[in-house]
Amino acid sequence: MKAIESVRVRLDVCPENRSYPIHIGQDLLTRVDLLLPHLPTRKAAIVTNTTVAPLYLDRLRATLSEAGVETFVVILPDGEQYKNWETLNLIFNALLEHRCERKTPLIALGGGVIGDLTGFAAASYLRGVPFIQIPTTLLAQVDSSVGGKTGINHPLGKNMIGAFHQPQLVLADSSTLTTLPDRELRAGIAEVIKYGLIYDADFFDWLERNITQLLARDAAAVQHAIRRSCEIKAEIVSLDERESGLRALLNLGHTFGHAIENAMGYGAWLHGEAVAAGTIMAADLSSRLERITQQDVERIRCLFEKTGLPIQGPRISPERYLESMQLDKKVEGGTIRFILLNRIGEAALVNNVSASVLSETLSACIANE
Numbered sequence: 001m002k003a004i005e006s007v008r009v010r011l012d013v014c015p016e017n018r019s020y021p022i023h024i025g026q027d028l029l030t031r032v033d034l035l036l037p038h039l040p041t042r043k044a045a046i047v048t049n050t051t052v053a054p055l056y057l058d059r060l061r062a063t064l065s066e067a068g069v070e071t072f073v074v075i076l077p078d079g080e081q082y083k084n085w086e087t088l089n090l091i092f093n094a095l096l097e098h099r100c101e102r103k104t105p106l107i108a109l110g111g112g113v114i115g116d117l118t119g120f121a122a123a124s125y126l127r128g129v130p131f132i133q134i135p136t137t138l139l140a141q142v143d144s145s146v147g148g149k150t151g152i153n154h155p156l157g158k159n160m161i162g163a164f165h166q167p168q169l170v171l172a173d174s175s176t177l178t179t180l181p182d183r184e185l186r187a188g189i190a191e192v193i194k195y196g197l198i199y200d201a202d203f204f205d206w207l208e209r210n211i212t213q214l215l216a217r218d219a220a221a222v223q224h225a226i227r228r229s230c231e232i233k234a235e236i237v238s239l240d241e242r243e244s245g246l247r248a249l250l251n252l253g254h255t256f257g258h259a260i261e262n263a264m265g266y267g268a269w270l271h272g273e274a275v276a277a278g279t280i281m282a283a284d285l286s287s288r289l290e291r292i293t294q295q296d297v298e299r300i301r302c303l304f305e306k307t308g309l310p311i312q313g314p315r316i317s318p319e320r321y322l323e324s325m326q327l328d329k330k331v332e333g334g335t336i337r338f339i340l341l342n343r344i345g346e347a348a349l350v351n352n353v354s355a356s357v358l359s360e361t362l363s364a365c366i367a368n369e
């Protein structure tokens with residue numbers, strides 16, 4: 001028998017530098033100096049939706065035009081229910097019709113749905129083109145525009161098809177939040193609370209003290225919340241870009257939350273609302289496993305309640321929750337793994353949660369009516 005020979009594909013010879021800045025502040029849509037260094041060509045595609053286009057598209061186009069960058073626009077229907085193959089294909093059609101090349105950047109102007117769709121289009125069009133995130137919801141500014149998770153939903157599960165593809169720049173213009181509906185602002189705060197819970201007890205304390213200012217859109221409070229959230233996410237992503245360990249902590253509340261979004265029909269519950277209820281379920285489970293105290297659970301519940309977020313899961317049967325949770329991306333060998341709290345400010349990925357304790361949490365945290 002011939003000896004086996006092996007050849008190695010080395011990708012570490014000339015590591016490309018994929019670091020990128022997140023700029024946070026007011027009126028950044030007009031800052032040509034921040035955008036221009038990240039535009040390799042004089043042509044760019046802007047992807048947005050029917051709600052955001054009338055609000056911010058002209059401003060962005062004028063800035064780019066001033067810099068001599070010609071843009072064309074893809075305007076998508078608005079809603080989580082459109083984060084799917086059909087909508088993705090609308091982006092590909094436009095890119096092909098406009099003869100976009102390998103260096104033509106895609107610019108996502110909108111919330112997390114636009115960012116995830118545009119990022120996935122950028123990851124797969126011509127096997128990868130550059131992209132820029134210009135997030136216009138709080139949720140997108142604190143979370144979805146950072147870290148390079150892109151993708152679409154499947155009828156059977158949230159974000160089931162996608163790719164890791166990092167943006168070249170994130171431009172978080174907090175002035176755009178002035179037009180954001182209150183319900184969407186509250187949904188974004190759910191992910192902000194998540195950072196305090198998994199990584200920074202002082203930040204959680206700050207949120208408890210400043211939740212009223214944040215809900216009132218006080219500029220300094222909003223700026224601090226976005227900056228601290230982005231710092232935490234950037235640190236985690238830098239240490240574990242592809243979620244082999246640490247990054248999974250960013251999924252606190254999402255095992256339950258994604259099941260809620262899927263079972264209720266995409267868009268019925270906002271992502272942040274589902275994450276809020278899911279985080280309370282994860283906290284309840286953590287206390288049943290004696291990792292955190294009942295007082296901690298109450299503290300967490302109280303902050304979500306003050307924010308005006310749901311503190312119970314919707315009335316879906318426990319079987320339906322379990323069916324949907326089986327499709328969570330953290331499932332290994334058929335076992336659902338949960339992000340649980342060790343204390344406020346520290347979380348861990350836990351493998352061995354018994355079916356009986358999980359069923360106690362579901363019974364305790366699902367609304368009765």
Ligand SMILES: NC(=O)c1ccc[n+]([C@@H]2O[C@H](COP(=O)([O-])OP(=O)(O)OC[C@H]3O[C@@H](n4cnc5c(N)ncnc54)[C@H](O)[C@@H]3O)[C@@H](O)[C@H]2O)c1
Pocket residue numbers: 049051052055078079080083110111112113114116136137138139140143144145146147148149150159176177178179180181184187188271272
């Ligand atoms: N990739 C990631 O790491 C990541 C992280 C968190 C969430 N997500 C995904 O992000 C999505 C949720 O994002 P979202 O909460 O931004 O929802 P969204 O994108 O649906 O935006 C919420 C609503 O606000 C509107 N809108 C956006 N900006 C506005 C503005 N400035 N003024 C007025 N209206 C505005 C949108 O048109 C939409 O109707 C989910 O699909 C979730 O799975 C991804």
Ligand SMILES: O=C(O)C(=O)C[C@@H](O)[C@H](O)[C@H](O)COP(=O)(O)O
Pocket residue numbers: 143147149158159191243247248250251254329
């Ligand atoms: O960036 C991450 O990693 C996160 O998990 C952030 C989450 O807030 C976000 O909702 C993400 O899209 C969920 O990832 P998934 O891998 O569970 O789909």
Ligand SMILES: [Zn+2]
Pocket residue numbers: 143191254271275
């Ligand atoms: Zn999320």
